[in-house]
Amino acid sequence: MKKKNMLLSVLLLLVFLTPMFAAGVKEADDPDKVGKNVNVYSIMPEKYATKIFAEFTKDTGITVNFVRLSSGEALARLIAEKANPQVDAIWGGPADTYEAGIPEGVFAQYSPKEADKIPAKFRSTENYWTGIGIIPLCFLSNNEYLKKKGLEVPTSWMDLTDPKYGQSLQMADVRTSGTATERIYSLVKIYGEQGAYEYQKNLHKNIQLYTKGGAGGAMPIATGQASAGVFYIVDALDIQQQGYDLSVSYPKEGVTYGIEGSGIVQGAKNLGAAKALMDWASSKRLGEVMVANKINYIPTRTDVVVTNPALDMSNVNLIEAQAEWKGDNRARFVEKWIEEVIQQ
Amino acid sequence: MSTTKVPRTRSSMAKREPVLFGTLVAIWLIFAIFIFLPIIRLLLTTFVVDGSISFANLIKIMGKSYNMRALYNSLILATAVAVAGTVLGYIFALAVTRTSLPPFYKGLLGAVTILPLISPPFTSSISLTLALGPNGMLLNALGISDFSIYGFLGTWISETLTYFPVAFMVITAVLNTMSANLDDAALSLGSSRWRMFRTITIPLSLPGIGNSLLLLFGASLADFATPLILGGHTFPVLPTEAYLMITGMFDLKGGASLSFLLLLPALLVFILQRVLIGKKSYVSVTGKNGAKSGFGKLPLSLNIIITAVCTFTVAFILYLYAIILWGSLVKVWGVNNTVTFEHFGYVFAHGKKAITDTLLIATLSTVIGSVLGVLIGYIAQRKNFFAKRIFEFGSMLNYALPGTVVGIAYIIAFNQKPILLTGTLSILVAAYVFRYYATGIRSVIASLAQIDPALEEASFSLGASTVRTFTHVTIPLIIPAVLAGMRYLFIHSMTAISATIFLVSVRWTLLTTRILESMTELQFSQASAFSIVLIVIVFIVDAIMLALMKWSTRKFTQQEAISYEKIGA
Numbered sequence: 017m018k019k020k021n022m023l024l025s026v027l028l029l030l031v032f033l034t035p036m037f038a039a040g041v042k043e044a045d046d047p048d049k050v051g052k053n054v055n056v057y058s059i060m061p062e063k064y065a066t067k068i069f070a071e072f073t074k075d076t077g078i079t080v081n082f083v084r085l086s087s088g089e090a091l092a093r094l095i096a097e098k099a100n101p102q103v104d105a106i107w108g109g110p111a112d113t114y115e116a117g118i119p120e121g122v123f124a125q126y127s128p129k130e131a132d133k134i135p136a137k138f139r140s141t142e143n144y145w146t147g148i149g150i151i152p153l154c155f156l157s158n159n160e161y162l163k164k165k166g167l168e169v170p171t172s173w174m175d176l177t178d179p180k181y182g183q184s185l186q187m188a189d190v191r192t193s194g195t196a197t198e199r200i201y202s203l204v205k206i207y208g209e210q211g212a213y214e215y216q217k218n219l220h221k222n223i224q225l226y227t228k229g230g231a232g233g234a235m236p237i238a239t240g241q242a243s244a245g246v247f248y249i250v251d252a253l254d255i256q257q258q259g260y261d262l263s264v265s266y267p268k269e270g271v272t273y274g275i276e277g278s279g280i281v282q283g284a285k286n287l288g289a290a291k292a293l294m295d296w297a298s299s300k301r302l303g304e305v306m307v308a309n310k311i312n313y314i315p316t317r318t319d320v321v322v323t324n325p326a327l328d329m330s331n332v333n334l335i336e337a338q339a340e341w342k343g344d345n346r347a348r349f350v351e352k353w354i355e356e357v358i359q360q
Numbered sequence: 361m362s363t364t365k366v367p368r369t370r371s372s373m374a375k376r377e378p379v380l381f382g383t384l385v386a387i388w389l390i391f392a393i394f395i396f397l398p399i400i401r402l403l404l405t406t407f408v409v410d411g412s413i414s415f416a417n418l419i420k421i422m423g424k425s426y427n428m429r430a431l432y433n434s435l436i437l438a439t440a441v442a443v444a445g446t447v448l449g450y451i452f453a454l455a456v457t458r459t460s461l462p463p464f465y466k467g468l469l470g471a472v473t474i475l476p477l478i479s480p481p482f483t484s485s486i487s488l489t490l491a492l493g494p495n496g497m498l499l500n501a502l503g504i505s506d507f508s509i510y511g512f513l514g515t516w517i518s519e520t521l522t523y524f525p526v527a528f529m530v531i532t533a534v535l536n537t538m539s540a541n542l543d544d545a546a547l548s549l550g551s552s553r554w555r556m557f558r559t560i561t562i563p564l565s566l567p568g569i570g571n572s573l574l575l576l577f578g579a580s581l582a583d584f585a586t587p588l589i590l591g592g593h594t595f596p597v598l599p600t601e602a603y604l605m606i607t608g609m610f611d612l613k614g615g616a617s618l619s620f621l622l623l624l625p626a627l628l629v630f631i632l633q634r635v636l637i638g639k640k641s642y643v644s645v646t647g648k649n650g651a652k653s654g655f656g657k658l659p660l661s662l663n664i665i666i667t668a669v670c671t672f673t674v675a676f677i678l679y680l681y682a683i684i685l686w687g688s689l690v691k692v693w694g695v696n697n698t699v700t701f702e703h704f705g706y707v708f709a710h711g712k713k714a715i716t717d718t719l720l721i722a723t724l725s726t727v728i729g730s731v732l733g734v735l736i737g738y739i740a741q742r743k744n745f746f747a748k749r750i751f752e753f754g755s756m757l758n759y760a761l762p763g764t765v766v767g768i769a770y771i772i773a774f775n776q777k778p779i780l781l782t783g784t785l786s787i788l789v790a791a792y793v794f795r796y797y798a799t800g801i802r803s804v805i806a807s808l809a810q811i812d813p814a815l816e817e818a819s820f821s822l823g824a825s826t827v828r829t830f831t832h833v834t835i836p837l838i839i840p841a842v843l844a845g846m847r848y849l850f851i852h853s854m855t856a857i858s859a860t861i862f863l864v865s866v867r868w869t870l871l872t873t874r875i876l877e878s879m880t881e882l883q884f885s886q887a888s889a890f891s892i893v894l895i896v897i898v899f900i901v902d903a904i905m906l907a908l909m910k911w912s913t914r915k916f917t918q919q920e921a922i923s924y925e926k927i928g929a
């Protein structure tokens with residue numbers, strides 16, 4: 017009996033301890049060899065990443081194992097895992113997230129094969145990340161709701177502060193969402209920093225809820241719980257494509273746009289495969305796959321033909337905002353937003 | 361690993377009870393690795409600035425009024441949830457154990473109350489939003505406008521609905537183990553039913569009530585999913601703010617400091633619980649007794665209230681889950697109501713790995729967690745040894761901490777040699793075990809508190825060893841409590857997300873993260889289908905455990921009779 021119990025404690029210990037030693041043994045391969053697998057944190061939504069990676073596997077024979085994470089989580093994890101990186105590459109997510117990660121030393125420099133075919137403003141100046149798609153901000157609104165309240169489809173940032181909306185707007189929380197920080201970048205570029213915060217205090221009066229994810233407000237708007245909000249075009253078009261009665265519009269003052277990045281993690285264990293993914297992403301193939309699957313990022317390769325008229329940017333007032341500028345100001349803008357906008 | 365040094369005071373125990381001593385050392389070692397090491401690493405991250413100890417991070421956090429409001433809100437919310445959940449749980453427990461309601465109705469109560477518990481908290485939050493949120497279905501049906509669910513009210517309702525089944529489970533276990541003879545005695549001595557209820561039922565269920573208050577307070581204090589969806593910006597709470605700080609602002613130090621503020625109320629509740637229940641002895645002197653004569657009936661007015669409250673709550677929960685079921689079956693939510701099974705097709709095609717991974721992880725966590733839980737509960741309740749308070753508190757530490765922080769702490773601690781665990785199955789299992797075996801420990805302690813130590817002392821004095829007494833006397837007596845703990849462990853290992861959202865890897869993925877993922881990707885139908893699959897799996901396993909629980913209590917009644925004869929002889 018005594019022995020049995022002793023055995024139990026020892027067994028218990030073993031159950032916990034075995035894997036930690038086992039985990040440290042393997043992984044001694046030459047990292048430059050192109051393996052059959054690549055591990056990825058995808059900031060791009062799973063439904064898009066699944067389709068894109070399936071095509072990549074078809075083209076190269078390399079399987080992508082991935083977990084989808086929000087941009088903040090992905091970066092927090094990369095920093096925490098610096099000593100023992102769990103993934104080889106990051107897929108998607110705003111370029112300013114990559115910029116924030118560079119000083120932390122979590123990204124490796126790599127210039128993909130066809131990087132020179134991508135305009136320089138869609139790439140890291142020091143080759144830490146490469147743009148795979150661009151997404152302007154836009155307004156998404158519920159047509160029925162607007163009709164009920166006697167409102168027009170918003171075409172100016174100022175339209176959203178109309179008291180008729182009366183606490184019915186949903187848009188992303190600046191603390192968690194890249195979509196929301198993009199909103200601030202747009203406003204600061206248009207109204208200047210002070211003007212942007214004055215505007216946001218007014219806007220705050222019409223806010224029903226700040227959602228955690230950038231796309232979080234889209235479903236409530238689709239189902240009529242909320243009237244309108246500010247979104248990345250990719251999220252707005254996606255919900256509209258599902259058949260809801262919604263309008264997508266752009267403000268005449270203009271919008272900034274996000275650059276979806278991709279990059280290799282410093283210390284990647286499958287470096288060869290990660291490089292292959294980056295090379296593939298900089299080729300024309302990626303843009304074609306996105307267009308064919310109705311994944312509404314605007315390809316960074318200008319030679320890809322985009323068929324969706326909603327992605328025709330010729331009538332949209334696009335404002336330039338450098339990723340470095342965004343990365344440098346992000347934390348301060350967020351702090352200020354907490355202090356001045358939501359706490360007023 | 362520093363605890364392997366053995367203090368001198370234990371050497372006598374090492375000789376007297378070598379098995380206990382060995383088990384204790386093993387458990388300390390496990391604690392050192394999976395509880396203390398991660399927290400110490402996290403505290404180092406918080407309090408060490410440029411190589412020296414500094415409070416700069418904490419001061420910076422506390423200087424912001426928004427954070428202090430979050431602390432205040434957390435405490436208010438946790439108190440409100442603990443009280444409301446315990447009251448509701450007690451009412452349900454009474455309905456099942458003390459009323460003559462038809463067995464079918466009691467079965468319904470048991471089955472329906474499991475629903476909030478076995479679904480990921482954010483799922484019910486979403487259906488609550490669709491029912492009671494702006495333009496919500498229920499509000500529209502009732503013609504109410506200008507009602508906002510975001511803020512305290514919605515969070516409170518949702519958390520109460522999510523956590524009161526815990527209270528229900530814990531209190532039912534305690535109510536069931538009371539001796540019906542006391543009721544008989546009171547009634548036959550001419551006591552009124554109210555007086556019997558007031559002076560026997562309630563005082564004897566105090567360990568259960570206290571236990572439930574503690575568990576619910578802790579659960580609410582650490583829950584981040586519900587306030588994340590329903591709190592809005594007007595009602596910040598600490599775990600959500602810590603989560604946002606870490607995931608949104610990339611500020612690990614800030615998030616760690618915020619969660620440090622959470623430790624203090626958790627500690628306070630723990631001490632309170634010790635003072636309230638630990639000191640007083642609530643022993644049913646007869647040991648445990650099979651309820652041969654049945655419990656005394658409750659007063660009629662109380663019966664009516666119980667039936668009304670239970671019926672309303674059950675109807676509301678069923679309504680909320682009908683929304684989820686409907687969502688999984690329609691083609692496009694709110695637009696195209698054609699019934700289709702295509703979302704389930706998607707789940708089984710693309711979610712198979714998540715399903716098998718989750719099941720494996722939950723099963724391992726349940727088995728390991730229950731064994732540990734029983735050992736720790738038994739040792740903490742029955743034995744005296746060096747640093748017992750630290751032992752007890754340490755065992756609960758991961759549970760008291762917000763899961764987000766545990767997740768980050770685990771990443772920091774287990775991502776470098778010699779303990780390399782990130783990306784493995786073990787790290788997920790360990791996270792679940794040390795977060796969710798708490799109910800097991802608590803129920804074992806509460807259950808043991810009602811069993812007279814004389815039963816075990818009798819076994820000792822008859823020459824049985826610690827081990828034999830433990831396996832032949834203690835275990836059979838506390839089996840219902842152990843199973844209650846197992847149920848909780850399994851359910852949470854299947855549905856919890858706060859800690860493990862940081863620990864899922866490309867090799868091991870979980871159903872809950874897939875659901876949250878579908879939710880943020882606006883795939884409401886797929887999220888609903890995933891939820892339904894998860895709920896069905898947990899429901900089936902849970903039904904098996906419940907059957908086991910019934911079977912074991914029956915077996916225990918016989919066995920008890922035998923052990924009584926033995927003691928009598």
